[in-house]
Amino acid sequence: MGEKKAWQPAVQQAMLRAAELESQENNNSISSGFNYRWEHVIAVVALALKLAELVDADSEIVEAAAWLHDIAKQTGETHARYGAQEARGILIDTDFPPTKIERVCQAIADHQGLWREKPLTDLESMVLWDADKLSKIGVTAAIHWTGMALTQHESNTTAELIINGRNASWQDRTVASMHTEPARRAAEKRILAFNRLWDELELELAGADLE
Numbered sequence: 001m002g003e004k005k006a007w008q009p010a011v012q013q014a015m016l017r018a019a020e021l022e023s024q025e026n027n028n029s030i031s032s033g034f035n036y037r038w039e040h041v042i043a044v045v046a047l048a049l050k051l052a053e054l055v056d057a058d059s060e061i062v063e064a065a066a067w068l069h070d071i072a073k074q075t076g077e078t079h080a081r082y083g084a085q086e087a088r089g090i091l092i093d094t095d096f097p098p099t100k101i102e103r104v105c106q107a108i109a110d111h112q113g114l115w116r117e118k119p120l121t122d123l124e125s126m127v128l129w130d131a132d133k134l135s136k137i138g139v140t141a142a143i144h145w146t147g148m149a150l151t152q153h154e155s156n157t158t159a160e161l162i163i164n165g166r167n168a169s170w171q172d173r174t175v176a177s178m179h180t181e182p183a184r185r186a187a188e189k190r191i192l193a194f195n196r197l198w199d200e201l202e203l204e205l206a207g208a209d210l211e
Contacts, residue, residue, distance in 0.1 A: 007094035026032025034147035048131035130183035
């Protein structure tokens with residue numbers, strides 16, 4: 001592991017503040033409840049760095065983009081575009097390589113959407129997109145969404161959690177939209193695990209294991 005650069009804690013703190021603000025706006029507290037945005041971003045960073053290593057992408061660009069990709073999530077459907085703008089302002093005041101800032105912004109701007117009709121062409125954009133969507137498939141997604149639903153009082157029963165989980169039918173299109181081969185393989189495994197999780201939960205609740 002190399003020496004930590006000043007930009008790394010800077011982007012982490014910027015994202016943490018944004019996650020705390022989003023949590024507070026949802027009547028939650030990062031200190032007393034589950035913070036979906038923060039948990040999601042942590043997962044995306046880990047996945048993006050692993051993918052970058054596997055496909056030989058620029059790890060600095062990927063890491064910065066992963067930490068900041070949801071920095072403007074509160075703007076809704078425009079969050080990728082505004083997130084790129086905000087990331088530029090954050091990075092320019094750090095020791096992040098100036099020649100790479102626009103590539104970080106491009107990756108953030110490109111990560112919008114749960115599936116794609118046309119694949120991306122920039123490698124770092126591909127890695128961020130794949131990492132972001134991988135975190136929305138599989139057991140990770142089930143845990144994150146359950147935590148968010150319970151904290152925000154969106155689901156009150158286990159049955160509702162199961163129904164909401166099974167309603168994520170868009171995941172098939174997400175799997176088909178993966179860019180990198182490692183992400184594609186992982187996505188195929190994750191969607192099987194995601195669906196199996198709800199099957200197993202229903203069987204346990206029905207006492208099927210007692211037969």
